Structure formats: C-alpha cells, structure tokens
Amino acid sequence: MINIGIIGCGYWGPNLVRNFNACDTAGVIGVSDLREERLKFLSRLYPNIKILTKDSDEILHHNNIDAIVIATPVLTHFPLGMEALENGKHLLMEKPMTATAEQAEVLIETAEKKGLTLMVDHTFIYTGAVRKIKEVINSGDLGDLYYFDSVRVNLGLFQHDVNVIWDLAPHDVSIMDHLLQQRPKAISATGVAHFENKIENTAYISVMYDSPLIGHIHVNWLAPVKVRKTLICGSKKMIVYDDVEPSEKVKIYNKGVEYIKKREEAYDLLVQYRTGDMLAPRIEMTEALNLVAAEFVDSITQRRKPLTDGQAGYNVVRILEAANQSLRQGGKVIRL
C-alpha cells in the first residue's frame, strides 16, 4: 500500500485524490494547502483523509507517507520537490516540472542518487488520443516524421503569474516530445503582451529538430474560438488530432506526396500525390489522470522508470525555458 501526500489543492487537487483513491494499492492520507477553505472543501468530499494541514512540512516529513504529489504554483516546485526527495519520498510533480531546466536536472540527479521514483504529470500523454497516436507512430505507419504543428487557443483563463507559454504550451510540448522522441537543436519564439501586466497572452514557438523535422506551437489566451488542433505529418500518412471534437478526435489520413526524379533531368522532379482512406480509430475513454496515478504507483512498486519520468519533465522545461528566452529577446534563435 502506497500512502500518498499531496501538497497544493487547487482545481486539480480533488481529481488527484479521487484517482489515487481509485488505485487498489494506494490512497491519499494527507493534503496540505495554504487556503483554509480548500481544506474544508476537501474534507467534505473525502472525509477519510487523515491529515489536512496548512503546513506542507507536515506532509513532507510524515513517516507514513511514501510518496508526494506537488501541485503548487511552478515557482515552488523545486524547493518542495527537493525536500520530498531528501525525506525519502517518491515524487510526482505537476507540469511544468520546474521553473528552470537546471532545477529539473538537480531533481533528476537527487532522485537517482536516492533510488526514488520521479515522475511528472504530463496528463495528455495518458489520454486515449495521444496513446493511439503514439501507437500509430511506433508501428511505422506514418513513415518519417515531417512536422508537428499544434494550436491551442481560446478566450480566457488568463494567468497572473505565468505567461501563455508556461501555462498552455506544456501540454503541446510534452505531447511533441513524447511523440517525436528527438532532441531539439534550436528554438525561436515570438509573442506579445496586450495588457499592462506585461504577461504574454499570444505566442508562437518554432522548434528546430534535425532537418527536415520541425515543430511549431501556437498558444493564445485571446482567441474568439476554442481550437486545440495538432497536425502530425509523416512521409506515408498524416494525422489530425482535434481535441475539441467530442468523438473522432484522431483522424489518420492515408495521404502523401512523393518526389520522383525524372531520368534525364536530374534536378527536375516530378510530384506525385496520393490520397486514400481516412480512419478515425476508436479512442479509449479512460480518464487520463487515472492512468497517471496507476503509472506512478506501479513504477514505485515495480522499481522502474515511469513513462513520463524526470527526463521527460526536463525536456519540456528546457523547451519552455528556451522559448521564453527567445520571446524576451524579440525572437532571437536559441541554440540548445
């Protein structure tokens, strides 16, 4: 039985409790939050949680707690995570893992030294849609990967502490990193803040991988319509992943282009288009956070790396950090 303690109980907190309690071999026994009313709300929903406290130390140092979930604002992730590891607790961190790539590296090292599980809650990786896309890519059906293009825009949910890159792009960057499994070479990002608080609400991120693979992400809090659409193009097939669709979220197009060298003129190429069926595979509807909780518990029990481990968390933070750096320098290309 893995006893879980959660630090930070905002919007996501009750979902974490519910899904860990649904695990056969785990349960939440303690939660801390600075806000009295959140603790009260939680105690009504889950009267069985033993420790409800405003002091995160009570959770971090509690002897019966085996594993800690950090669900606080990103700036506090690193110190809280370090303390958890140093107290010998396994660690699940909300995304983005840390505020800097360097902090992520330190956490990874510490967890390794201590032999503890370190996992990041990249929830989207556990959705039926992304798992299906990963399966298609792994099967080789897409062929060589050509580009990853993602748009996540909507009106609303302006954050007060982080810009739209740190708020929305972790979703797309974690999906991109998970699907492409490549190291980015360079990043450029542009964006603007339209209000006095100087927090960017509109941003475009280009991620250059080994040519000819490119990634691009458009995140925006100031759009009249809700769009969550990703194109993933391969040499053999192409995928449209539309998360706003209630069903048929993933569409696999048997479409492509081929350049064929004409014999005589070596530099004149013939284009051939290919269009075939479109398949929208059945997507499993299991709640993603349910699988996140199970993966965390299983990776602790089985002493193995989780699917979204510290390295995955680092990869995402490194891209976000570089994107932010580029954005602040007017789009300057940042080499990695």
Added chain:
Amino acid sequence: MINIGIIGCGYWGPNLVRNFNACDTAGVIGVSDLREERLKFLSRLYPNIKILTKDSDEILHHNNIDAIVIATPVLTHFPLGMEALENGKHLLMEKPMTATAEQAEVLIETAEKKGLTLMVDHTFIYTGAVRKIKEVINSGDLGDLYYFDSVRVNLGLFQHDVNVIWDLAPHDVSIMDHLLQQRPKAISATGVAHFENKIENTAYISVMYDSPLIGHIHVNWLAPVKVRKTLICGSKKMIVYDDVEPSEKVKIYNKGVEYIKKREEAYDLLVQYRTGDMLAPRIEMTEALNLVAAEFVDSITQRRKPLTDGQAGYNVVRILEAANQSLRQGGKVIRL
C-alpha cells in the same frame, strides 16, 4: 476605351481576359505566351483577340495597347514591367509584384516619373470577405488591433521554382498589410524542405509591428486538410475569416478581455471577460477579379492611385523577402 495586352497566359490568363472584357471601357486586344497550346486554347475561347503571339515584345511595343498585365513567373516581372513602363504603358502586375523589394521600388519610381498607373493584382483584397473586414476595422468596431493570425495549408500544388512562402504567403501578407496599415519592424521565419529539391513546403512567419501588434502566417503544401483561416483580434471585437466556408466566411465576435486595476494593489489586475453576439455579415459575391479589372481601368481613367498600388506591392515583397532571408538563416530575426 483602354486596350489591354496580357503577357503570360497560364491558369489565370483566361480569367483576366474574361474580366477585362466585362469592363465597359476596356478590352483585351493582345496576349503573348511562350506556349503555342495556350495561345490556341485562348483563341478558341476568345476568337476576337487580335494579337496572339509568342513574342512578348509585340505586346510591349504595340501602339494600340494602353496598358499591360504581367502574368508570368515572378522572376520575369521586373524586366517586363520596366519595359512596359518605359514604353508608356500602364501596368498591372500579378502578385508577388517582384522578386525583390528593390525591384519594386524602381518600378514605383519609374511609374511615378512617367505618370503611369502601377497596380498589383492582390486579388484577395477585392473579395467580399476582405472588403467587409476592412469596413469593420475602419469603422473602429474592433478597437485597437492586437494580432493577425493566418493559416493557409493544404495538400498539393507544389511549385517547382518558388517555395511555399513565395507561393502562398502573398495572399496572407497582402491581406495583413491592407488590414493593419502598419510598418513591420522585424520578421522571423522558420520552415523546412522535406524533399530533395530543397524547396521549403512548410513555413511559419512572425511579423513584429509596433508592440503590442503581431502578425503570424503559417503556409504549408503538405497538410492533410485544407485550412484557410485568419483570426484578427482587436481590443473590442474579434474576427474569424474562414475562406473554406461556403457561406458565413466572416464571423465577428463581440468578445473581449479587460484588465482592470484594483484600487489598493496597483500591480494586481482583475481580468474581465466579455462575450456577446456573433454576427456573420452578408458577404458580396462579386468575383474579385472583376473588381480588380475595374479598379485598374478606373485608376487609369481617373488618374488616381489604385487601391493596391505599387506601394502595396512593395510592402508585400519586402515582408516575403525578409521572411525568406530569415528562413534561410535558421530563423534569425531580420530588422526592417
């Protein structure tokens, strides 16, 4: 009566003839093309065209021809255009106007010196949709302009001589320049070529205007679905222009966000969302090229600048040129 001569008769040629012939005070009397079969095809469609020739000089120097339309590949635009002006002919150039911004400047100067009309066929500016959007912006209904975001992707029509920026982006850049009426400060672009011919088929262009206005364009020949969607966001209203929609191409959302300073804490801001009606105004269905032809003829007759004059052509080429330069340097920011 304005007698028109057309140089270059590809896909667009017959449309040009048809629409100029539809003008009361103009008509096409000569067409040149290097390809015999195009001339034959045209003569069957329009048996009344007097001069059909493989030699563009016959058109450029013909005494009865008052105005020339250049509809050849972009690399030939400048020399042909110069010769037309030097022969005292009014000039309508297909987009993009020239291969470099410098060439565009020379043409503008020459036309001014000679007192001749110089116009560029930025067809989209004359569509009912763009005219309606322009009207809304001019009325002040959008408020301050926040961003212009355009996506034009599809499978197909790979070009052999120019990349996707020179092929597709002129549409978006001309619309953006026309609607925003601002000078870009810097440009960065990324993109990739996936085939041996090294011609980029996927590109992203960021256009930085005076803060906080930004433009962004995604053009792509290698997408499984056809998208032609533009978001134009203002402080008061937002527009979605979807050119793939058969009707309701323009949707005006009475939506917005306001940041309100809370009295006591000067740096804590309160976000207020506003959502109201959405209006899809009736769009006039007149063929855009019909209005292009009329504007060219009228601006000659009335001795006035056309709506899409040499300057508009220059503005577009300058952005394309800088975008291409940035693309070739891995996304380096190009200051203008």
Added chain:
Amino acid sequence: MINIGIIGCGYWGPNLVRNFNACDTAGVIGVSDLREERLKFLSRLYPNIKILTKDSDEILHHNNIDAIVIATPVLTHFPLGMEALENGKHLLMEKPMTATAEQAEVLIETAEKKGLTLMVDHTFIYTGAVRKIKEVINSGDLGDLYYFDSVRVNLGLFQHDVNVIWDLAPHDVSIMDHLLQQRPKAISATGVAHFENKIENTAYISVMYDSPLIGHIHVNWLAPVKVRKTLICGSKKMIVYDDVEPSEKVKIYNKGVEYIKKREEAYDLLVQYRTGDMLAPRIEMTEALNLVAAEFVDSITQRRKPLTDGQAGYNVVRILEAANQSLRQGGKVIRL
C-alpha cells in the same frame, strides 16, 4: 419558505434537490425512492434532507411538505399526482406529464378546483437557447411561422418501458408547442422497432397545424452520430437551433423568399430570394433546472400560472398520444 418533497430519485433526482436548495425561499425536506441505494447516495450528497424513505406515502402525506415533485416512471405519474393534489400539495411533474391526455385533463381540473399550482418540468423551455428563440418569435422578427423541424438522434440510451416517442419527443414537442402556440389539427407518425422487445427506436412525427404551418420531429436511438437540430422557418427570418454546438446554439438567418405576382399574368409568380446577415445571439448559460425550480416556487408564492402549466403538459401528451396511436396503425392520420 416552501418545503419540497420529491418522489423518485433517479438520474434527475440529485439535480432537482440541488436546484430547489439553491432557491432562497424553498428547500427539499423529503425524498422517497424504492431503491435503498439511491436514498443512501442522496443522503451522502445532501445530509440535511430530513425524510428519506422507500414509502412515497410518507412524502405525500407529510404535514410540513407544501409541494411535491413527481420524478417517477411515467405510468405512475397520474395516481401519484392525484394523491398529491388531493392532499393539498402543489405539484411539479416530470415530463411527459402523464401517460394519457385524459389523465392530464383530470389533473388540471383537480388542481384548479383545489387552487393548487400544477406545473410540468419541460426543462428545455427554460434553456437560454429556447428563451432566446421565443423572444425572437414574440418580437415578430420571424414573420409568419412556416414550419418547425426537429431532429434528435443518437446512439444509445434505449429505454425498456417506453418507445423513442415517449422518451425523446417530449423535448421537441414541448419546444414546438411553446414556440408555435397553435393547436394541432392532425398527426401522423411512422416508425419501427428493430429488436425483439418491439419497442420502437426510430420514429417520424408530422404535426399538421392550420395550413400552411407544419411541424415534424425525427427521434431515433439508433443513429451513428448525435444530432439535436431544429429549423424554425418564418416568412421573414429563419432559425437554426443546434443544441450540440458548444457555443452559437442559435443562429438567426436573415433569409427568405417572396413570391411576387407579375401584373399581367395573374397566375405566373416571380420568386425573389433574400439573403442577409446571420446573427448568433449570446445565449444565457444559467442552468435550466435552476429556472424551473424558481418558476415553480414563484408561481406558488405569487399564486399565478407557471410558464409550463398543466395545459402545456396536456398539449405535449396529447401530441405524443396521437403520434403513438398513428404509429401503431401504420401511419394512419389522427385528427385532433
């Protein structure tokens, strides 16, 4: 303070409790259900409900209960409703009000005699979308009403006791009756049962009003896609109400047709089409059941007829009954 008792606590039960408790001047003090586990579930959610019983009589006869909500299967609506009225309780009945039009009439009479409020929970009437459409029709903007066409199809939720007409059509019929405010003259319905249980899962209902107004409803449990779309056509404007759309549920088209008599030939008519703007008005997002609860409580307190009174309930049942009768007779037209 109005004390509410609820009889029947299925899927809808907890929503009823929540929304009545949200009223300032009302609260649920008793609930009965035959199923022990539903009562337990409710007691966990709402520990303050005083009476939780398997015996509906406890609710029907309780001195402190002022008003009763009947949320049981339709066959039991009439006897339970009658007993409630006879015990001097105000009455809110789930839709469809009763299993026969005659039963509805008896309830209406009894409530009148006793001076009690009788209301039917036609929830859709209280949605922002239907209220907006009603407002548009009342304003005269649609002109004369031409037809009402509604499609409500999906895969699933096969009922075991009633067919698709009694299950899904109450929604459309109640909306139609509320919007058109006309007495139907005749009804014909066709449909089929595809499984051994002989319960029709596919049905088409035509409702003939005074010419030239017609209503038509297609309800179906066996469709691969979810459709909930209603067309309401008037002589001046037309409405599309698409309840599956997350936003822009109501679209008002300024479109129409006019027949104009040519002077000389009296029976030759000229058709003129008119197309204008499309407006998607902002729809209020208040939960409909919240307004249902408030309307019930207010109509009791203010001793006035509720918006969806017994007569509205009768109108719906009469159409459903006739449609079912026609269906069973192979589509025979039933005159009303």
Added chain:
Amino acid sequence: MINIGIIGCGYWGPNLVRNFNACDTAGVIGVSDLREERLKFLSRLYPNIKILTKDSDEILHHNNIDAIVIATPVLTHFPLGMEALENGKHLLMEKPMTATAEQAEVLIETAEKKGLTLMVDHTFIYTGAVRKIKEVINSGDLGDLYYFDSVRVNLGLFQHDVNVIWDLAPHDVSIMDHLLQQRPKAISATGVAHFENKIENTAYISVMYDSPLIGHIHVNWLAPVKVRKTLICGSKKMIVYDDVEPSEKVKIYNKGVEYIKKREEAYDLLVQYRTGDMLAPRIEMTEALNLVAAEFVDSITQRRKPLTDGQAGYNVVRILEAANQSLRQGGKVIRL
C-alpha cells in the same frame, strides 16, 4: 459508333453533350430545344453538332440517330419517349422518368417488345459516394438494413411546374431504391405550400418496407442552410453520407446495438452498445454523368440491361406518385 440525339437543352444539356462526346464509341449529332437562344449557346460551345433544331421531330425521326436522350420537362417525357421507341431509338430519360407509374410501365413494355435499351439518368447512382456505399452494402458489412433517412434542404431554386417532391426527392428515392433493393409496402407523406402558387416547398415522405425496414425523406426548398445528408443504418455498421462535405463524403461507423436475452427472464432484454473505428473511404471523383453516358452506350452495344433501367425508373416514379397522392390527402397512408 452510336449517334445520339438530345431533346431538350436546359441546364443539363451541355453536360450531356460533353459527356457523350467524351465516349469513344458515341457522339451527339443532334439537339432540339424550343428556345432559339439555347441552340445558339450550344452551337458556340459545340460547333460540330450537325442538327440544331426547334422541332423535336427532326431528332426523333432522323435516320442517323441511334439513341435519344429526353431532357425536357417531366410532363412531356412519356409522349416523346414513346415516339422515340416507336421509331426504333434507344432511350435515355432524365429523372423522374415519367409523370405516372403507368406511363413508365408502358415505356418498359414497349422497349422490351422492340428490343431497345431503356435507361433512366439517375445520376446520383453513378457518383463515387453512392457506388462506394453500394459496395459496402453488397459486401454484407452493414448487416441487415434498418433504416434509410435522407435530408435534402436548401434555400432556393423554387420550381414553377412541379413541387419539391417531384423536384428534389427523385435523387433520394433513386438512391434509396438502388441501395435497399426492396419493394415498398406503403407510403405516407405530409407537406405544405407556403405561397399562393400552391406548390409544396416542404415535404416529408415515409416509406414502409417489410418490417423492420423504413425509409424517410425530407425535402425542402425553404431552409436557411444547405443539407444533403443520408443515414443508412444496418445491424452491424452505420453510414453517414454527407454530400455537402468537400471530402470524406461517406463515413462508415463500426457502431451498433445488440439486444441479448437474459436467460432467466425471457422478456427482459439487455442492451449492448458497440463503438469502434470510423472509416471514410477514398471516393472516386469521376464525374457521375460520364459514367451515365458510358453505361448507356455500353448497354446498347452489349445488348444488356443498364444499371438504372426502366424498372429502376418505374420504382422511383411509383414512390413519388404515391407520396404525392398521400400529400394531397393530408398524409393518408397509400398501400402499394
């Protein structure tokens, strides 16, 4: 070489000429139309047509003409068709084949007696979409057929001589008859005329086949949006055919419902839902009329029945006739 003569050259005429001329073994040598300007228009488009006449007799009696296409208003189909057959000409008739089912029977008999090909231009049967659906049904993939539901509505193209049933429903009825291959048992139809000319612009047709198969068609000239959507439901799979979609017109849903008898309680049934992949097969884009022309010519040459023969034409007319009869009698069920 089959020499074709066409009687009636309205909107469809030039398409017929173009597609017959595209056949290797056929060509149009004569066309008649009462309107001088249509003949002139055609002579400009196709200067090689030898006979252009206002007198249909010239076509019907011309020795060099082997086969006649009747593309006149429906009321004239029968007399013109009869005269063609009696003059020994093969016959292609525009849809609907005739104004009455009886006329269709006479034509079928006459053609058989004379050994001539009689075909009806049910164009939709030859589209890639309908051919693909037919292939899926024939393969048994859909299982038993449950229902056919078609909606064809739009604003516009009011006809002056026939109502919306005779104008639009031939498309849906011909597709339904072709796909289901069943004899209808009874028909009921409702509809209204909203203008003084008393021509119905809104109609609903129910077609009862052997239980539990039903067909339903909604045709409407007075709708604010264009819909051309057909649902075809089988026991194993379901199809949505959306002709307004530019691509992915046909979607095959691997979805279904099964009723399973629980052992003990014989009349209590358990519903099981099944949802799987959705496949949008590639649709061939060959112009349907091209295949119509080829089928007519081939069936003459090969002395075989065409795919859409006189019987298919009769089947469609019989349903239209009964639907109209029902409509005029207020929805009375017509037994066939």
